[in-house]
Amino acid sequence: MAAILEIENLQTQFFTSAGTVRAVDGITYSVNHGETVAIVGESGCGKSVSALSILRLIPDPPGRVVGGHIRFMGLDILALSDAEIRKVRGRRIAMVFQEPMTSLNPVLTIGRQLTETLEHHLGMGREASNARAVELLGMVGISDPQRRLAQYPHHLSGGMRQRVMIAMALSCEPELIIADEPTTALDVTIQAQILELMRDLSKRLGVALIIITHNLGVVARYADRVNVMYAGKIIEQGSALQIYHQPSHPYTLGLLNSVPRLDRPRQAKLDPIEGQPPDLTRLGAGCAFQPRCRFAVTRCAQEIPPLETVSEGHVSACWRRDDLGEKMRDAS
């Protein structure tokens, strides 16, 4: 399988009055054709910024991609002109955003918001694009699609709106869809529906998917490969199985332990990760997770651990990944 998207040493920074925020600090990963890749991490770890960087949607000022490469199907994304990147956005790489409540324009009809992409990218006429919009709404499981075209976002529930967002993302048959916390704002029952729908459609249409989430449960069920991010860096990378069964970074382990699970005794307490994520304007010399890490040793505060292989296709950035592998798992 060939990689359709390769991100190499991507660095995105925000220049604020409080200092330079290294929101994304040298991440490298790739996405293969038709594959689902997850990016997992706490709020503010740079996962959304890394996604927005792919489509060059970082508001500038204050933000900018300052280094690295993004290659998509032979295109050097960071070197494209504004007109060229617009041909990629929505046409070849589409996005689904976190907040379906605010991500749809409240004063335009659902139909208009669907057809404008079709008209713009595919040059469809009014009738053809309306017909396609109806088809798309049907595809994402919205009942009575013809009538919905004339409705406004506030007529729809949150789950329905997210379906509309997905329909919008699918409309031009892109090769890649980036879903930034697509289910965070939704009810739990709806979350599963939306994720099933996305997985279904991506498998059926062969669309690659990047799912950004803070929920490792989502990852386990829907992703092929996982990138765990902390403080702007990828600190562990591997297949979903590897991450789930052999977490090799204390942070990944912490994330797993902080999720309630049905297969644990009911009395078992949740084990949260203590402390707060670090201030990205003032990172110390060592591992960014060290102040919160219960396995930290002196070296952790002095040198940043590099990503090193744990097993085939599984890397982790922890000085103690080898000698702590077993202990960490026992601790869970």
Add this chain to the structure above:
Amino acid sequence: MYAYIIKRLILMIPTLFGAAVLVFVLMRLVPGDVCEIKMAGDGAFVDPEAIEICRQNLGLNDPVYVQFGQVIWGYLTFDLGTSMWTGRDITHEIGLRFQLSLQVAFMATLVAILIAIPLGTISAIKQDTWIDYVVRTFSIAGIAMPSFWLGIMIILGLLITTQAWFGDPWMPPIVYVSPFEDLAGNLSQLIWPAVATGYRYSAVATRMTRSTLLEVLREDYVRTARAKGLLERVIINRHALKNAMLPVVTIFGIEFAFLIGGLVVTEQVFNLNGLGKLFVESVETSDFTMVQQLVMLVVVIFVFMNFLVDLLYAWLDPRIRYA
């Protein structure tokens, strides 16, 4: 929707009644009346009996509730009465000037819209560049400059440039002609006061357009539109401007009502026989009936503009529904 419109129209009646009471009472709180000013205004001795007779004739000695009853009865029968000062028919007097004032108000609003929306939009898109600074300076200047001063400058400018270019100085005509008779003549008179007041009033709206648009451009749905690969022009026109227009529309609505009766000095500068001038003269002469009807005219326009703005809201934002 129709039920809402009818409800709103009916609700206007108590508002107008309240305004009528207020104006009626306020006018009578001011010491002196039209008879004193007419006869003793210049300080000469006047037989108090003559003043008394004058009051008797104008009905100023009637009990207040009778006088008020007459005003209200006048509204019900569409008879605005006669001026206490000149004795002329008020409907006629206002009618003479209303056409001009309404036209200036319309044109000034149009000028303001044509300046404010494009400039505010450019300023927001080019935030913190020299274009933005130029626009902001231009609009601050509009707020700082009194429109009568701008009016004087315009007239002077016209005189000087026409003399320099054509040899003969040219000034806008002084006599009003209806636009239906002589459009060119009409416009050559009224375009200047419209520009002078429209510029000032565009300043507030430009700044409002800029700031609301900046806010809207940070909304999630604008990011969605960008992620769709739409052209920046489409994003601004289709996705952002309609959302940003609500507060701007409110400003235009309120300012329009003000323009009908509030252009006192500008009318003076351009020698226009408008409602503002009539207003001031009537207050000076304590012409109770005329002031009453002029204020009520402005109130009616104000209430109506507010109503219109509310309807525009519903059109601009489908989330707003009236029932």
